Amino acid sequence: MRKQWLSSGLPVLVGATLAASAAFAQSVDTARIEAAGQNDWLTYHGSYKSHHYSPLAQINANTIGNLGVAWMHIPGRSTRGLQSMPLVADGVLYYSGSYSRVFALNGATGEVIWSFFPELDEALISRQTHSPYNRGVALGEGKVFVGTMDGRVFGLDSKTGKVLWETRLIDSQKLTVGFTGAPLYAKGSVIIGSQGGEWPGRGPIFALDATTGKKKWEFLTVAGTDEAMKTWGNDSWRTGGGGGWMPGTYDSETNTILWGTANPAPLYDWSGADYKTQGARPGDNLYTSSVIALDIDTGKLKSYHQELPHDAWDFDSAVGEFVMLERDGQKYVVHPNKGGFVFVYDRNLGVKNVWRLVENINFVKDIDPKTGALIGRRDFAAGKVAEPPLCPFIGGGISWNAGSYSPKTGLYYKLGQEWCMTLEVQKTTPVTAPQVQLNIGADFKMAPPPGGEIYGHLDARDPITGAKKWEVRYPEPPLGSVLSTAGNLVFVPDSRGVLHAYDAESGAELWKHNNGTGHQGGIVSYSVGGKQYIAVAAGFGGMLADEYAPNFGGAYKSMPRDDGALIVFSLK
Amino acid sequence: MLRLHLKTIPAGLGAALLCAVMAQAQSATPAPENGSFEVEPVFAGTCGFCHSDGGRAPGKGPQLMNSPRDDDFIRDRIKHGKQGAMPAFDGAFTDTQIDQIVKYIRALKPRAG
Numbered sequence: 001m002r003k004q005w006l007s008s009g010l011p012v013l014v015g016a017t018l019a020a021s022a023a024f025a026q027s028v029d030t031a032r033i034e035a036a037g038q039n040d041w042l043t044y045h046g047s048y049k050s051h052h053y054s055p056l057a058q059i060n061a062n063t064i065g066n067l068g069v070a071w072m073h074i075p076g077r078s079t080r081g082l083q084s085m086p087l088v089a090d091g092v093l094y095y096s097g098s099y100s101r102v103f104a105l106n107g108a109t110g111e112v113i114w115s116f117f118p119e120l121d122e123a124l125i126s127r128q129t130h131s132p133y134n135r136g137v138a139l140g141e142g143k144v145f146v147g148t149m150d151g152r153v154f155g156l157d158s159k160t161g162k163v164l165w166e167t168r169l170i171d172s173q174k175l176t177v178g179f180t181g182a183p184l185y186a187k188g189s190v191i192i193g194s195q196g197g198e199w200p201g202r203g204p205i206f207a208l209d210a211t212t213g214k215k216k217w218e219f220l221t222v223a224g225t226d227e228a229m230k231t232w233g234n235d236s237w238r239t240g241g242g243g244g245w246m247p248g249t250y251d252s253e254t255n256t257i258l259w260g261t262a263n264p265a266p267l268y269d270w271s272g273a274d275y276k277t278q279g280a281r282p283g284d285n286l287y288t289s290s291v292i293a294l295d296i297d298t299g300k301l302k303s304y305h306q307e308l309p310h311d312a313w314d315f316d317s318a319v320g321e322f323v324m325l326e327r328d329g330q331k332y333v334v335h336p337n338k339g340g341f342v343f344v345y346d347r348n349l350g351v352k353n354v355w356r357l358v359e360n361i362n363f364v365k366d367i368d369p370k371t372g373a374l375i376g377r378r379d380f381a382a383g384k385v386a387e388p389p390l391c392p393f394i395g396g397g398i399s400w401n402a403g404s405y406s407p408k409t410g411l412y413y414k415l416g417q418e419w420c421m422t423l424e425v426q427k428t429t430p431v432t433a434p435q436v437q438l439n440i441g442a443d444f445k446m447a448p449p450p451g452g453e454i455y456g457h458l459d460a461r462d463p464i465t466g467a468k469k470w471e472v473r474y475p476e477p478p479l480g481s482v483l484s485t486a487g488n489l490v491f492v493p494d495s496r497g498v499l500h501a502y503d504a505e506s507g508a509e510l511w512k513h514n515n516g517t518g519h520q521g522g523i524v525s526y527s528v529g530g531k532q533y534i535a536v537a538a539g540f541g542g543m544l545a546d547e548y549a550p551n552f553g554g555a556y557k558s559m560p561r562d563d564g565a566l567i568v569f570s571l572k
Numbered sequence: 573m574l575r576l577h578l579k580t581i582p583a584g585l586g587a588a589l590l591c592a593v594m595a596q597a598q599s600a601t602p603a604p605e606n607g608s609f610e611v612e613p614v615f616a617g618t619c620g621f622c623h624s625d626g627g628r629a630p631g632k633g634p635q636l637m638n639s640p641r642d643d644d645f646i647r648d649r650i651k652h653g654k655q656g657a658m659p660a661f662d663g664a665f666t667d668t669q670i671d672q673i674v675k676y677i678r679a680l681k682p683r684a685g
Contacts, residue, residue: 079656126653126660129621198621266617384683422625426616438618443626541656543632546622550630562656 028089028139028158030187034252039527041088044136044182044247045402046524049324052404053484054525058532060487063571064501064511070533070570071110075101082539082564085136085182085402085481085522093526093535094158095566096134096182099125100148104161108528110568114161121150124172129438130195133542135246136182136522138190141210145190147179153192153206155213165213170194175201177243181320186250186257187296189216196221196243197262197316198438200431203242203288205259207299217299221261221287225301233282238432239439241265242288246320246400254347256302257294260335263316264288266441267394270382270427275310280428280441284309289316291335293349305349305372307337312379313363314394315339323405323412325463334405334463336414340397341367344464355466357459358397358416360449363390382427389447391420395544399479401520405463406484409504412463413490417477419454420447446551454551458482458492460507470507472500476552479544480519483534493519493536495548496555499567515567518559520545531570539564609669611676619673622658627680633658637680646674 028042036047038055046052059067075082075097086095093107099120104113125132131149138145143164144156151170154163169192172178177195184191189207196203203221208214221242223229229237241264248259264285271279289311292304307317315338323334332352333345340358345351351372365376378390391397395417403414424443431439448454456477460469472492480493489510490502495518501511521537540548541561548556615626624631639646650670653660665673 126655127663129659132656424616424626426613428613428617429610431617438621440617440621441613443616443620443624445625445629445631546632546657550624550634 027142028185029141030250030252033185040090041086041524041526042139043087043184044085044138045249045321048186048250048252050249050321050402051323051407052402052481053406055486056525056527056532057486058527059485059534059571060489061503061510064489066571067501067511067513067534067569068572069513070568072568073103073105073110073112073566075103075564075566077101078539078564079541079562080133081518081520081541081545081561082537082566083133083135083521083542084537086524086535086537086566087137087139088524088526088535089139089158091528092158094137094139094144095537096137096146097564098134099132100134100146102137102144102146102156102161104144104158107526107533108531116154116156116161118148118154120148121172125149128176128178130180130543131178133180135180138183138185138247140185140190141188143210145183145185145210147181147183147192149178149180151178153179153183153190153208153213155190155210167208167213167215169206169215170204175199177201181245182247184247184250184257185210187252189296191247191257191259191296193244193246193259195245197241197245197314197318198265198267198440200238200240200265200433200439201243202237202240203244203262205244205294207296219292219294219299219301221290221292222264224287228286231283231286233277236281236283236430239265239281239430241285244318246318248320249322249324250296251324251347254293255296257296258322258333259292259294260317260319261287261290261292262318263311263314265431265439266428267314268380268423268425268440268442269310269312270425270441271312271379272381273379275312275379280430281310285311291317291322291343291345291349303349305343305345305351307343307372308339308374313339313390315363315392315396319398319400321402323463325405327464332464334412336398336403338396338398339363340392340416342414342466343372353464353466357414357461357466358392358418360391360418360420360452361397362388380423380425382425385423385425388450389420390423391449392417393419393421393446394444395419395547399477399544401479401481401522404482404484404490406504408486408488409460409484410462411460411469411504413458413460413482413484413504415478415482415492416457416459418449418452418456419477420449421445422447446547458490458502460490460504472502472507472509476548478519480536481522483523483525485525491523491534491536493523493538495519495540495545497538499536513569515565517563518545518548518556534569536567537564538567609672611672614673615676625683627677628682636677637682639677643674646677647671
């Protein structure tokens with residue numbers, strides 16, 4: 001019988017003697033995250049620049065032959081796998097598992113310093129579809145911040161795991177959804193977005209006072225301004241969607257939060273070409289499938305770009321990466337869209353370029369690289385969608401996990417997914433009460449691209465122009481995050497369970513290790529006591545991974561979807 | 573009164589494992605008995621996210637067409653779900669509606685052409 005460690009929200013503190021040999025975490029603040037010290041990994045995207053890059057170089061092409069497992073940690077109860085991004089500060093590794101379990105571990109040895117198992121509304125969670133995985137925590141001001149599936153955010157003492165504050169932000173009983181994404185800490189605030197794409201809510205993004213947990217502001221990604229309200233005909237804003245379920249980032253120069261938003265509901269519309277006036281949600285449906293810039297102090301909208309006006313394909317903008325770059329005196333922000341395009345913006349979200357990461361795209365013919373305007377949209381009427389199948393598949397040409405940018409090579413390493421789907425669109429009636437948990441609006445099935453096979457690929461690209469330097473292919477799309485390092489390495493945890501290391505300049509495989517189960521979470525590098533470590537989350541299952549067994553068979557048929565481990569490597 | 577728009581051969585509806593729909597726990601408001609309950613769009617809105625091609629093919633959840641499971645199993649799975657795989661819909665659908673979903677599953681046929 002499963003023993004549930006519902007410790008009433010109390011942390012389990014494992015004696016002081018197990019404390020990390022390194023000093024306990026010093027206070028993590030905005031300046032420290034901005035500086036992104038090489039020994040740490042202080043925020044989900046590595047730093048506010050979202051590079052997912054480590055300047056550590058002890059592990060490199062010459063030494064990687066000696067890379068092996070240093071320690072492992074089993075979080076337990078890993079329903080739908082392990083999907084989170086570990087964080088590291090001053091030798092202490094913090095990470096979360098399913099059901100928002102949080103662990104603080106000695107980064108050198110894996111010894112448990114403390115753990116926190118929140119008592120959750122399990123009856124509610126049993127009714128949720130996109131649950132109970134958790135994708136990460138945030139650090140700041142001596143605290144660890146984590147969201148829960150039942151609509152709360154906790155502020156924990158980073159030294160003990162003790163609950164310092166707890167704030168309920170969403171009535172999850174009413175709205176069904178909660179928090180799965182990692183929060184972002186910046187400038188005294190904890191920013192977090194709720195789930196929202198397929199449900200009749202308004203996809204709020206919240207800011208909390210990091211000290212007290214008190215809510216500072218809330219921005220509604222569905223019809224959150226008068227301007228936006230006009231883009232939802234027939235009061236269709238009530239069917240909702242939106243949300244910002246992955247963490248974005250903070251631009252200190254402009255005092256701005258950059259965040260990506262999810263799709264409107266229903267996912268698939270029966271409007272046909274006249275989507276401005278017909279269908280389930282006539283209009284552009286602002287601010288869904290958009291990137292938005294919010295003033296961090298007030299939550300006021302400063303600028304936005306809707307990547308997919310009236311998204312009728314579930315190719316939203318919730319991917320959290322906002323890769324900050326400078327080239328020839330220009331400052332850029334690079335943001336991948338689920339549809340397989342990569343948008344390049346200036347710091348005010350003005351479009352500077354759009355390029356394709358993914359080959360098989362036909363929901364539009366193209367996107368204008370100068371304006372970002374969609375060219376040749378495929379808007380469906382009710383009924384079976386004629387050939388060719390819709391590309392990409394609902395899982396996207398790009399999934400929610402992060403790519404990596406190396407300032408050393410100047411290349412952006414990003415995973416793409418080549419797959420499509422057959423589709424029959426249903427004429428829906430408005431779903432405005434949360435009694436209906438999902439609002440999809442079509443029957444569908446995964447299909448290979450026309451004339452080809454399903455596959456995934458790691459590309460090494462110029463992040464501004466999209467020029468490709470090299471590519472590595474995989475028989476099934478990898479779903480985990482990517483890490484590049486100053487050791488001239490790129491690490492890719494794949495779906496079969498193999499962690500690969502490639503030469504960052506050439507793509508040549510230098511090392512691999514089978515972790516025994518598929519990956520769909522984070523990977524980071526850090527240093528303790530002068531030794532470099534690579535930490536990767538292993539554990540498969542969930543909204544996309546669950547499609548692998550029926551579609552690909554093989555190792556996926558027996559791969560657990562309720563298991564996971566944090567696996568940490570170092571040189572022997 | 574429940575108005576059942578059961579087309580002769582409705583497209584799929586979800587059965588056994590996984591996915592779909594509706595909502596929440598104790599405070600859930602079941603679909604009103606006097607409201608219309610069209611199985612086909614309900615399936616496409618909720619169940620079909622996991623049971624591919626309207627229940628005709630496996631996806632995140634199993635294929636429902638020609639399911640070897642008996643009606644009681646399917647009914648129970650819709651109501652109570654399966655941890656980590658399928659949500660429980662007992663707060664979302666009434667027993668009568670679940671019966672209609674089961675009928676819908678049993679009527680699933682391969683798509684023409």
